[in-house]
Amino acid sequence: MPKQKTHKGMATRLRVTRTGKVVHRKPNKRHLLSAKSAKRRRNLRRPTTLSGGMAKVITRYMSTK
Numbered sequence: 893m894p895k896q897k898t899h900k901g902m903a904t905r906l907r908v909t910r911t912g913k914v915v916h917r918k919p920n921k922r923h924l925l926s927a928k929s930a931k932r933r934r935n936l937r938r939p940t941t942l943s944g945g946m947a948k949v950i951t952r953y954m955s956t957k
Contacts, residue, residue, distance in 0.1 A: 899953040906942075906950055914942040914950045 906916045920928070921936040928936075942950060 896955060898955075902950060902953045906954065908951060908954055912951070914947045914954075915939050916942060 906914055908914055917939050918936045921933070925933060941947075
């Protein structure tokens with residue numbers, strides 16, 4: 893049985909921490925930034941963690957068994 897390959901599209905956008913949390917960047921930070929308030933843009937800077945079932949799916953894609 894061949895090894896499971898890491899999904900490279902997922903690997904570039906997400907990372908799994910040592911504790912197993914999935915960290916990703918927030919969307920809506922690419923263009924049309926002048927329409928967004930400074931507070932909103934500032935909050936979009938920080939990466940955030942995925943929770944629940946979506947994190948479970950991502951960790952399966954990222955696994956390199």
